Amino acid sequence: MAKRFSVDEYADGILAGNRMVLSRAITLVESTLPTDQHLAQQVLDRVLPHAGRSVRVGITGVPGVGKSTFIEALGLELLRQGKRLAVLAVDPTSQRSGGSILGDKTRMNQLAAQEQAYIRPSPAGRSLGGVTRSTREAMILCEAAGHDVLFIETVGVGQSETAVHGMVDFFLLLMLAGAGDELQGIKKGIMEMADAVTITKADGQNETAAKLARREYQNALHLFPLAPSGWNPVVTTSSALTGAGVAEVWQVVEQYVEQTRQSGYFQRRRQEQNLHWLYEAIRQGLEEQFYAKASVQQQLPALRQQVLEGSKSAFGAAAELLGL
Amino acid sequence: MAKRFSVDEYADGILAGNRMVLSRAITLVESTLPTDQHLAQQVLDRVLPHAGRSVRVGITGVPGVGKSTFIEALGLELLRQGKRLAVLAVDPTSQRSGGSILGDKTRMNQLAAQEQAYIRPSPAGRSLGGVTRSTREAMILCEAAGHDVLFIETVGVGQSETAVHGMVDFFLLLMLAGAGDELQGIKKGIMEMADAVTITKADGQNETAAKLARREYQNALHLFPLAPSGWNPVVTTSSALTGAGVAEVWQVVEQYVEQTRQSGYFQRRRQEQNLHWLYEAIRQGLEEQFYAKASVQQQLPALRQQVLEGSKSAFGAAAELLGL
Numbered sequence: 001m002a003k004r005f006s007v008d009e010y011a012d013g014i015l016a017g018n019r020m021v022l023s024r025a026i027t028l029v030e031s032t033l034p035t036d037q038h039l040a041q042q043v044l045d046r047v048l049p050h051a052g053r054s055v056r057v058g059i060t061g062v063p064g065v066g067k068s069t070f071i072e073a074l075g076l077e078l079l080r081q082g083k084r085l086a087v088l089a090v091d092p093t094s095q096r097s098g099g100s101i102l103g104d105k106t107r108m109n110q111l112a113a114q115e116q117a118y119i120r121p122s123p124a125g126r127s128l129g130g131v132t133r134s135t136r137e138a139m140i141l142c143e144a145a146g147h148d149v150l151f152i153e154t155v156g157v158g159q160s161e162t163a164v165h166g167m168v169d170f171f172l173l174l175m176l177a178g179a180g181d182e183l184q185g186i187k188k189g190i191m192e193m194a195d196a197v198t199i200t201k202a203d204g205q206n207e208t209a210a211k212l213a214r215r216e217y218q219n220a221l222h223l224f225p226l227a228p229s230g231w232n233p234v235v236t237t238s239s240a241l242t243g244a245g246v247a248e249v250w251q252v253v254e255q256y257v258e259q260t261r262q263s264g265y266f267q268r269r270r271q272e273q274n275l276h277w278l279y280e281a282i283r284q285g286l287e288e289q290f291y292a293k294a295s296v297q298q299q300l301p302a303l304r305q306q307v308l309e310g311s312k313s314a315f316g317a318a319a320e321l322l323g324l
Numbered sequence: 325m326a327k328r329f330s331v332d333e334y335a336d337g338i339l340a341g342n343r344m345v346l347s348r349a350i351t352l353v354e355s356t357l358p359t360d361q362h363l364a365q366q367v368l369d370r371v372l373p374h375a376g377r378s379v380r381v382g383i384t385g386v387p388g389v390g391k392s393t394f395i396e397a398l399g400l401e402l403l404r405q406g407k408r409l410a411v412l413a414v415d416p417t418s419q420r421s422g423g424s425i426l427g428d429k430t431r432m433n434q435l436a437a438q439e440q441a442y443i444r445p446s447p448a449g450r451s452l453g454g455v456t457r458s459t460r461e462a463m464i465l466c467e468a469a470g471h472d473v474l475f476i477e478t479v480g481v482g483q484s485e486t487a488v489h490g491m492v493d494f495f496l497l498l499m500l501a502g503a504g505d506e507l508q509g510i511k512k513g514i515m516e517m518a519d520a521v522t523i524t525k526a527d528g529q530n531e532t533a534a535k536l537a538r539r540e541y542q543n544a545l546h547l548f549p550l551a552p553s554g555w556n557p558v559v560t561t562s563s564a565l566t567g568a569g570v571a572e573v574w575q576v577v578e579q580y581v582e583q584t585r586q587s588g589y590f591q592r593r594r595q596e597q598n599l600h601w602l603y604e605a606i607r608q609g610l611e612e613q614f615y616a617k618a619s620v621q622q623q624l625p626a627l628r629q630q631v632l633e634g635s636k637s638a639f640g641a642a643a644e645l646l647g648l
Contacts, residue, residue, distance in 0.1 A: 044640060
């Protein structure tokens with residue numbers, strides 16, 4: 001890793017919108033070295049008053065749905081509207097897949113070439129807890145650097161969607177038109193987190209199927225209860241190829257933001273998310289300290305086996321370990 | 325609270341199917357006194373080899389769906405089949421509502437009068453973590469006492485459904501026929517946890533609406549991906565009043581148990597649940613110890629406020645607290 005800056009150098013560079021300093025600072029929050037973590041917290045505390053002024057959008061969908069091309073099309077549209085965009089990725093499996101998600105920036109080469117867009121792949125080789133933590137912190141840094149829209153991309157096959165849902169204002173689900181089994185591969189519960197669904201690749205021969213799928217999803221979403229936001233999820237069709245329906249997705253996001261800002265839900269949700277992350281960070285810290293203890297590491301395997309076999313109760317085994 | 329027995333007295337009484345001893349032992353696992361908890365763990369370890377031989381069914385539905393009358397009708401049917409049934413309740417809100425859920429046994433007076441049925445209200449005045457912990461342990465005691473079917477009832481309005489889903493083999497959702505807004509009040513995500521849905525009160529003038537609702541739910545469930553169990557959720561109609569469709573619900577449960585036992589999913593899921601509860605118990609214990617510390621109680625309110633306002637990052641505040 002490149003040499004460290006001072007707290008002031010990081011903070012001033014970020015606030016000036018210096019991309020190189022921003023990248024180095026994100027590398028710092030991703031680092032697991034205690035000295036780096038300490039430095040990162042100081043940088044975060046410095047820039048925090050300048051963060052929080054973006055719209056945070058989570059975007060998910062199964063592989064093959066055309067996530068990169070959609071993000072590129074929507075991102076270029078936002079730049080045309082004069083916005084500054086940061087795209088971050090959350091993929092705790094990237095240690096196995098070799099970092100496919102956003103790992104190859106050429107997937108979005110038009111967007112990546114723009115001065116007003118900042119694209120960052122998922123940190124590699126980290127657990128979900130680690131990835132979500134550093135992503136949360138990278139979001140603060142990107143906002144302080146002046147990005148007014150954040151996209152948080154996730155792969156749509158695991159637990160990461162729930163974590164991303166807990167750190168964004170708006171959750172967008174990309175779907176393919178198909179024959180009833182289009183939800184295969186999407187984890188249960190993801191559809192209900194969506195504030196909007198867009199059926200991608202709605203062009204050429206696929207257009208009729210996309211419109212049918214749109215109606216089907218809209219009906220299915222009506223079966224779900226009204227979200228605490230008071231917002232009715234919207235289903236649209238879009239084509240990154242023709243550009244049809246792409247700008248409309250952003251109009252939906254803006255309507256959502258306006259409605260929930262007026263109702264106060266937007267601000268309240270962010271406060272709740274902040275608190276949630278505090279308790280989450282405490283939990284993570286407690287567990288890290290606990291499982292790192294030599295006595296726990298020594299006793300856990302045997303107790304785990306007894307609990308698995310049902311020869312010891314879970315709470316009894318936990319009580320033994322907690323007494324260590 | 326009545327006087328304590330010895331470990332042997334508790335264990336022998338439970339294994340002999342003595343209801344009074346069973347009740348006292350459940351009171352013991354519900355106690356928050358350290359001496360009671362220690363005694364409870366010894367009793368649990370003694371009877372654990374005799375537990376695990378029941379079918380565990382979670383039952384939920386919004387207030388007004390007719391849960392008590394349905395449980396009574398299905399329970400009486402099971403007793404006719406020669407089974408022994410225990411009905412436990414999980415309601416962390418009972419501290420506020422005054423323990424309405426199963427608190428009034430007269431709600432199920434026919435079932436409660438039967439020798440082969442054991443009905444136990446939700447422990448009052450406990451957090452969700454506390455309720456789920458003592459329910460998990462009460463399940464072990466009821467199984468050791470010879471009950472071969474357990475119903476775990478939950479109110480259907482909060483977080484408790486997910487906890488109950490994590491401690492049962494089969495999850496049954498009761499629904500009312502209605503006009504599209506029938507899911508109002510059911511927390512998002514509950515429908516996808518269901519292995520079966522039964523539309524209740526399918527009698528008289530309501531029968532046609534119930535059949536329509538059944539088809540609607542069956543279609544909606546087809547939109548969800550196949551569960552890891554490989555089981556396709558079944559939607560039925562039933563009437564506790566006429567008895568129509570009640571025995572059929574149990575046939576569905578039995579089909580599920582047979583299919584998942586053959587595939588090995590049933591056993592595997594129980595092992596996973598055991599492990600889940602081990603890590604959950606560790607987490608609960610760590611948090612209890614942490615939040616009980618005087619230094620944490622002193623610092624937390626101010627840090628919490630700073631995080632809420634966004635003037636301190638969640639992970640920075642957590643790091644401060646963890647260093648105490």
